[in-house]
Amino acid sequence: TEQKTRQQVWEERQLGNAVSRQDTDEIVIPESENYDYVFDEKAMIDFTSDNEDLYSETEEVEEEVFPEEQKLLDSLEKEENRILSVKESRKLLPVYQYRDKLMKAVKENQVLIVVGETGSGKTTQLPQYLFEDGYTQGNKFQIAVTQPRRVAATSVATRVSDEMNVVLGKEVGYSIRFDDKTTPNKTIIKYMTDGMLLREFLTDSKLSAYSCIMIDEAHERTLATDILLGLLKGVLDQRKELRILISSATMNAKRFSEFFNNCPIFNIPGRRFPVDIHYTLQPEGNYISAAITTVFQIHTTQALKGDILVFLTGQEEIETTKEKIEQISAKLGSRIPQLIVTPIYANLPNEQQLAIFQKTPDNCRKVVLATNIAETSLTIDGIKYVIDSGYVKENSYVPSTGMTQLVTVACSKASTDQRAGRAGRVGPGKCFRLFTKWSYENELEQMPKAEILRTNLSNTVLLLLSLDVTDLLNFPFMDKPSISALTKSLESLYILGALDSKGKITELGKMMCEFPCEPEFAKVLHTAATHKKCIGVLQECLSIVAMLHETTSIFAGNKKEAVAAITSDIGSDHLLYLEIYNQWRDSNYSRTWCLDHKIQFKTMCRVRNVRDQLFKCCKKLKLTNIHESTSTANDNDVISRITCAFISGFPMNIVQLENAGYKTIGKSKGGISVNLHPSSVVFQNYKVNAQKPDKFILYQQLILTSKEFIRGCLPILQENWLVEMVPHMFGHLSRDKL
Numbered sequence: 001t002e003q004k005t006r007q008q009v010w011e012e013r014q015l016g017n018a019v020s021r022q023d024t025d026e027i028v029i030p031e032s033e034n035y036d037y038v039f040d041e042k043a044m045i046d047f048t049s050d051n052e053d054l055y056s057e058t059e060e061v062e063e064e065v066f067p068e069e070q071k072l073l074d075s076l077e078k079e080e081n082r083i084l085s086v087k088e089s090r091k092l093l094p095v096y097q098y099r100d101k102l103m104k105a106v107k108e109n110q111v112l113i114v115v116g117e118t119g120s121g122k123t124t125q126l127p128q129y130l131f132e133d134g135y136t137q138g139n140k141f142q143i144a145v146t147q148p149r150r151v152a153a154t155s156v157a158t159r160v161s162d163e164m165n166v167v168l169g170k171e172v173g174y175s176i177r178f179d180d181k182t183t184p185n186k187t188i189i190k191y192m193t194d195g196m197l198l199r200e201f202l203t204d205s206k207l208s209a210y211s212c213i214m215i216d217e218a219h220e221r222t223l224a225t226d227i228l229l230g231l232l233k234g235v236l237d238q239r240k241e242l243r244i245l246i247s248s249a250t251m252n253a254k255r256f257s258e259f260f261n262n263c264p265i266f267n268i269p270g271r272r273f274p275v276d277i278h279y280t281l282q283p284e285g286n287y288i289s290a291a292i293t294t295v296f297q298i299h300t301t302q303a304l305k306g307d308i309l310v311f312l313t314g315q316e317e318i319e320t321t322k323e324k325i326e327q328i329s330a331k332l333g334s335r336i337p338q339l340i341v342t343p344i345y346a347n348l349p350n351e352q353q354l355a356i357f358q359k360t361p362d363n364c365r366k367v368v369l370a371t372n373i374a375e376t377s378l379t380i381d382g383i384k385y386v387i388d389s390g391y392v393k394e395n396s397y398v399p400s401t402g403m404t405q406l407v408t409v410a411c412s413k414a415s416t417d418q419r420a421g422r423a424g425r426v427g428p429g430k431c432f433r434l435f436t437k438w439s440y441e442n443e444l445e446q447m448p449k450a451e452i453l454r455t456n457l458s459n460t461v462l463l464l465l466s467l468d469v470t471d472l473l474n475f476p477f478m479d480k481p482s483i484s485a486l487t488k489s490l491e492s493l494y495i496l497g498a499l500d501s502k503g504k505i506t507e508l509g510k511m512m513c514e515f516p517c518e519p520e521f522a523k524v525l526h527t528a529a530t531h532k533k534c535i536g537v538l539q540e541c542l543s544i545v546a547m548l549h550e551t552t553s554i555f556a557g558n559k560k561e562a563v564a565a566i567t568s569d570i571g572s573d574h575l576l577y578l579e580i581y582n583q584w585r586d587s588n589y590s591r592t593w594c595l596d597h598k599i600q601f602k603t604m605c606r607v608r609n610v611r612d613q614l615f616k617c618c619k620k621l622k623l624t625n626i627h628e629s630t631s632t633a634n635d636n637d638v639i640s641r642i643t644c645a646f647i648s649g650f651p652m653n654i655v656q657l658e659n660a661g662y663k664t665i666g667k668s669k670g671g672i673s674v675n676l677h678p679s680s681v682v683f684q685n686y687k688v689n690a691q692k693p694d695k696f697i698l699y700q701q702l703i704l705t706s707k708e709f710i711r712g713c714l715p716i717l718q719e720n721w722l723v724e725m726v727p728h729m730f731g732h733l734s735r736d737k738l
């Protein structure tokens, strides 16, 4: 029979006519109260395996346990031995056996690639070895370790400070955007996001504070990592004593070596147990329900020892999946052993991250719901089952339209194999792929695409220009971005006023680089402080920009109810954010106000911190306004000024109403159709309250899920604002009228 591709099934599902077991009457997870949880054959997801079918097996398999590991586990039980155990456990990691050889290789080579299985100890151990071998010369120099993700930087720093028995933020610290936990003259090992180290080039182009720099998870090929590699290549000759370690999962290592003039690759052999791979017999139309079903299939048929790791694509999806699993297990009550569901995604607040590392209590099973962050950057002990949706959410940028969107795409074979490997760290494991074997063999790409090839390069280009890298075409990129992507970014930087017509960086451009946020937001703040059309709204814009930076939900529960309790008539998401922030500020930043209004207190505290830092930066750049505003958000003048400030920062993010709906504009003719996201207050106003739609809307985010959605919407009440704020882009609007 003909195999449908996953893409087809996925599209059909979006159109509402997918054939998926999950959508039929045989649905596995019923809503009824008096449901008796039995797996009948029809409801089960069929998996097939290359090996013997282990799936129905219920007996516990005899597990091979390394004797040393068992010893360690026993000693770990005793709390009084904890610190000792942490020290001892360091010696059990695969990397320990190679300590001397590794340190010799570091001594002899300015650049060294280190390759090893996830969990072998690269991230936590190598920086400690460097410190122990005197590379910091007391605390004269620091060791920097970059991570592509914030969560990885903070959690690893926590772990290492624990291993070294020091307070986090002193000898061992981390630095991520808006959150710096390091102490000057004290911190010797500094975990940081790759983006933060990149920014340090602005203040010290030789990175002279560091004697060693470890670019970790280099195989992820994030934009910041790629640029760092290029810049570091230029520093090598100027700083002969500097040591660079590039650590990577097995894939790609050769390319890094070639990039650094064939520097040596040090391979740390890992240990890995066999993982049985199972595929679905048919493509799944809804991987979320399929994942939930599979969790319960595993939980009810497999021996209790062994936690489950589920790969999904994003925060929202993870949160809803968590809720569903918890609902079902609450209904099942004591009929099943307890399930502990812990989410992990890039922006999960620090205080919630630690749950994934906590040891699973007896008679319970842990289910970790993760994005691809758990693919290589985090090691979670005790995972025996992996459920892989086979999807990942990534940025996708189309230079011809200048638009970036977040898209859910099938992940690569390399990623899928990494994910499966997570099941075989503590013993033999199983991986359930929610797609077919045919799909694996015929549809998946070999490797993920480097971010530099699929993202908006404006920020990077601006940063490089401010570092005096003017010859962009000859910059050592590992993968050269296309000329059209580079041109497009120069063009949009010109529109923002960051570059002059000759492509030279302007004073405004330099200022935009100083801000710890995207140049677009920096432009909003700059305009708010300086433009005659925006007088007096810097404070308001600071609050809105800070709120827009918060990636976790500020609402504790139902958003609509929370909004209704705060205000009855609000015209845009931006003004809603402002109103929330102002009311909270007026309550003297009170926790009670948050509780009463169903707003997350901790989230608001983070917003306040971000706002303070942005404000500090404004003050440093002398952008603070003399005219302090006292008016409220309902004041039409304030609305117009705020809108103008945002137009100047985001002229590319504007959609126009045409017959059927909104379409993107910009230079290219025939934009794409977009929908207002139902979570936006503008959607509510138009669709539910039947207000007349405005002709233009500015948006903060374009997301492609089942449709193209815009989020963070700000209606532009008067067309002439566009012409006045960005004449070289919207000049035609006034001409068209004539």
Ligand code: CDP
Residues within 6 Å of the ligand: 093, 116, 117, 118, 119, 120, 121, 122, 123, 124, 125, 155, 156, 159, 357, 376, 377, 379, 381
């Ligand atoms: O970097 P790599 O994947 O090679 O390994 P690692 O992150 O250094 O982790 C080494 C070991 O440290 C893991 O196997 C975990 O047992 C432990 N670890 C932990 O318990 N908690 C963390 N936050 C990080 C690591």
Ligand code: MG
Residues within 6 Å of the ligand: 119, 122, 123, 124, 216, 376, 377
């Ligand atoms: Mg690591």
